Amino acid sequence: MTDDDVQPSPRTSMNTDGPIRYTVVGTGWRSQFFLCIARALPDTHVVASVVTRDPDAFDRTTVGEHVPVVSGLERAIAAGRPDFVIVSVPRAVAPEIIRESVRLGVPVLTETPPAADIDGLRALWQDVGEQELVQVAEQYPSYPGHAARRALVEQGVIGTPHDVQVSSTHDYHAVALIRSLLGSRAPGSGPVAVTAHRSEFPLADPQDRGGWTGQADPVPSGQLRVHLDLGDGRTGLHDFTDNQWHNPLRHRRVVVRGSLGEISDDRAVHLVDPRTVVDSELVRRQIGVDLDLDGADLDHIQFEGRVVWRNPWVGARFMDDEIATATLLHETGRWARGLTAGPYPLREGLQDAAVALAFAESAATGTTVTVAPEAWTA
Numbered sequence: 001m002t003d004d005d006v007q008p009s010p011r012t013s014m015n016t017d018g019p020i021r022y023t024v025v026g027t028g029w030r031s032q033f034f035l036c037i038a039r040a041l042p043d044t045h046v047v048a049s050v051v052t053r054d055p056d057a058f059d060r061t062t063v064g065e066h067v068p069v070v071s072g073l074e075r076a077i078a079a080g081r082p083d084f085v086i087v088s089v090p091r092a093v094a095p096e097i098i099r100e101s102v103r104l105g106v107p108v109l110t111e112t113p114p115a116a117d118i119d120g121l122r123a124l125w126q127d128v129g130e131q132e133l134v135q136v137a138e139q140y141p142s143y144p145g146h147a148a149r150r151a152l153v154e155q156g157v158i159g160t161p162h163d164v165q166v167s168s169t170h171d172y173h174a175v176a177l178i179r180s181l182l183g184s185r186a187p188g189s190g191p192v193a194v195t196a197h198r199s200e201f202p203l204a205d206p207q208d209r210g211g212w213t214g215q216a217d218p219v220p221s222g223q224l225r226v227h228l229d230l231g232d233g234r235t236g237l238h239d240f241t242d243n244q245w246h247n248p249l250r251h252r253r254v255v256v257r258g259s260l261g262e263i264s265d266d267r268a269v270h271l272v273d274p275r276t277v278v279d280s281e282l283v284r285r286q287i288g289v290d291l292d293l294d295g296a297d298l299d300h301i302q303f304e305g306r307v308v309w310r311n312p313w314v315g316a317r318f319m320d321d322e323i324a325t326a327t328l329l330h331e332t333g334r335w336a337r338g339l340t341a342g343p344y345p346l347r348e349g350l351q352d353a354a355v356a357l358a359f360a361e362s363a364a365t366g367t368t369v370t371v372a373p374e375a376w377t378a
Contacts, residue, residue: 020333021048022109023076025097026088027058028208030111034086037326040316045329048082073100084109084336088309089118095124102128102351107336109329110137113172113344113353121350125376128346130343135332135342136349140173141180142324148282148301148309149256149263153183155308159260167239168252169223169357176344178228179352181256189378192230192371194353196362198222207246226359238359263334268303280304298323347376 003132024034024047030212038047039062049068052058057070061067068079085101087094087110089108093222095115101108115121116137128134140146164178202218219243228236244250256263261270266282297317302308328343335342351374358369 019044019046020084020329021046021080022329022333022337023047023049023051023073023082023085023106024074024088025051025053025073025085028088028136030103031086031088032062032089033322033325034329037322037329038063040318040322041313041326045326048080049076051076061221063121073097074104076105077104082106083333084135087111088137091120095120098124098134099127102131102133105133107133107135108203109137109332109334110349111137112349113356114349114351118354118357123353124375125346125350125374129376132345135335136344136346137328138173138176138344138349138352139321139324139328140169140177142327142343143320144284144298144311144323145266145282145320146177146181146254146302149254150181150302151302151308152263152268152282153256153258157260157268157303158256158258158262158272159270161256161258163235163237163255163257165237165239165253165255165257167241167244167250168254169245170240171359172349172352174226174238175228175236175352175355177254178238179230179348181237181254182230182234183352184230184234188230188232188351189373190231191373192231192358193368194226194355194357194358194362195229195368196226197366198363203241203247204249205243205247207248208243210248216324222356224359224363226362228355278304283306297302331356350374350376 003025024031035047038045039304047063047067049070050058051070051073053071055069055071068076070076070079084107087097087108089097091113094110098108115124152158161182164181166177181184200220200222203221204218205221206213223241226238230236241250243363254265261268267279269277269279272278278283280303284301285299287294287299295317297314298311299314300307300311311323313323318326331340331343334340354374355371358371362369
């Protein structure tokens, strides 16, 4: 679906131009990413207010003195209605804040997952699903490399995609990435078969979220491998090692297999005519190298002489996660203003979370667990 296919929605009465404005609920680790984007892109991304349990303890240097910092969502919205509310709090309390924002008629971007368990997912859909006011903050498909791979899929370079293997991120994020690279925005209406196996191996763990640990001796490390049968001839493989996000001793790998070739990380082999197979690379154009004085940045990703992804935030000096988060916020703002379809609707977030919940059950029982269709997949 393109922007031209989407008709403006009466979802809000806000202006359709100007910077997007969002209220951030929560002040934890992940919420800082949303605040950072606004500091780096003040012309396009604006923090309208911050909601925290203890406004007096909030570090105002992260947003500036002019941004209201309050203890309740209703007060924050009264101080200046945002385009949407970001719910960045623990999953156990997120559903109630989502419900409150929907009750107030303000669109929501909630962190992953949108609820803690299957009962919570079902209850949330029952309470707010029909209003279509909720998106989920799934940024991984918008990473530059993944977006470039998806562009090749959408352009038919490897034919019809049927299998995706992801060894990168975990659980619901991996499910979302698998579906995205299969070219599937809809969560599907059929059952999903989940077969998981957990192993344990020795592995040094020299780095975590906080930085270098000084740990050079191998310690027991878990590895989860999950096979997904998504129906309609589509499959996925999820392979994740504990702390793989940060541990530099494990590569991150992505494979997309199709009827005319496959993408493996940054290479694609594909059939261009009955007698010609071409093996080509996805090439990142990084500026700021050697005598390039334009500053360190990612400019674009090219494939066989054409640009397949371009950085919309050149000049901000963002890492890949920040590029993806800024893009997610921008797309959510346009959705909230009724201009485009949302980047990752609640029904997708609920389904991917439900499938991920089956990982642990399958690994613990040694059986294939079938995730049945739910109300949001109808």
